[in-house]
Amino acid sequence: xAGVTQFPSHSVIEKGQTVTLRCDPISGHDNxxxxxxxxxxxxKFLLHFVKESKQDESGMPNNRFLAERTGGTYSTLKVQxxxxxxxxxxxxxxSRIGAQLFFGEGSRLTVL
Amino acid sequence: GDSVTQMEGPVTLSEEAFLTINCTYTxxxxxxxxxxxxxxxxxxxxxxxxxxxxxxGSNKGFEATYRKETTSFHLExxxxxxxxSAVYFCALTPGWGNQFYFGTGTxxxxxx
Numbered sequence: 001x002a003g004v005t006q007f008p009s010h011s012v013i014e015k016g017q018t019v020t021l022r023c024d025p026i027s028g029h030d031n032x033x034x035x036x037x038x039x040x041x042x043x044k045f046l047l048h049f050v051k052e053s054k055q056d057e058s059g060m061p062n063n064r065f066l067a068e069r070t071g072g073t074y075s076t077l078k079v080q081x082x083x084x085x086x087x088x089x090x091x092x093x094x095s096r097i098g099a100q101l102f103f104g105e106g107s108r109l110t111v112l
Numbered sequence: 113g114d115s116v117t118q119m120e121g122p123v124t125l126s127e128e129a130f131l132t133i134n135c136t137y138t139x140x141x142x143x144x145x146x147x148x149x150x151x152x153x154x155x156x157x158x159x160x161x162x163x164x165x166x167x168x169g170s171n172k173g174f175e176a177t178y179r180k181e182t183t184s185f186h187l188e189x190x191x192x193x194x195x196x197s198a199v200y201f202c203a204l205t206p207g208w209g210n211q212f213y214f215g216t217g218t219x220x221x222x223x224x
Contacts, residue, residue: 003155004155033211033212035212035214037214037217040216040217041216042116042213042214042215042216042217043156043201043203043212043214043217044214045211045212045213048211056211091155091156093156100158101158101212103148103155103156103157104155105153105154105155106155106156
């Protein structure tokens with residue numbers, strides 16, 4: 001069974017540009033989460049989808065971040081326009097309802 | 113709110129040394145506690161967990177005991193190996209939902 005896959009593994013962009021991160025959860029997992037680790041700090045929750053619906057987006061830092069999960073399968077996280085403080089590693093995780101979370105390898109974002 | 117505080121790194125040990133990584137938590141209710149590990153170039157992996165007070169989670173020679181009286185979940189291993197070099201994250205999830213609260217991570221390097 002394929003795990004959670006994330007793309008790209010590393011993205012380097014300039015301040016003001018746009019980046020879109022993608023997460024493909026494990027097939028059949030209705031729960032999908034985005035987390036972020038900024039500059040060696042703790043990993044923080046961004047948002048939670050159940051299928052295509054946003055269950056909790058309380059961790060989204062501001063309106064420059066937009067997450068979608070059309071059709072309840074893969075998800076994208078767009079940052080527009082990117083700022084320096086957005087640099088970090090973005091983790092995606094998925095699970096069946098009430099079951100263990102499985103994390104992807106993360107997408108490292110560097111904003112110059 | 114709920115939070116996790118873990119020992120800051122980096123930690124460097126010689127092979128076969130004893131490892132302790134401290135983790136304390138703040139939570140309302142009855143959280144479940146976890147240790148996740150991220151090996152170089154890989155995603156977060158569940159290392160062990162404990163779901164109630166006095167439970168001991170164990171895996172790959174690592175152990176951690178859920179101590180409600182001290183609100184702690186310290187990670188220990190009696191004899192580390194070079195292959196244990198990784199970043200270790202303590203985490204909790206409240207008694208509901210799947211949202212995780214992570215610590216800042218502790219980088220461990222084991223030298224031969």
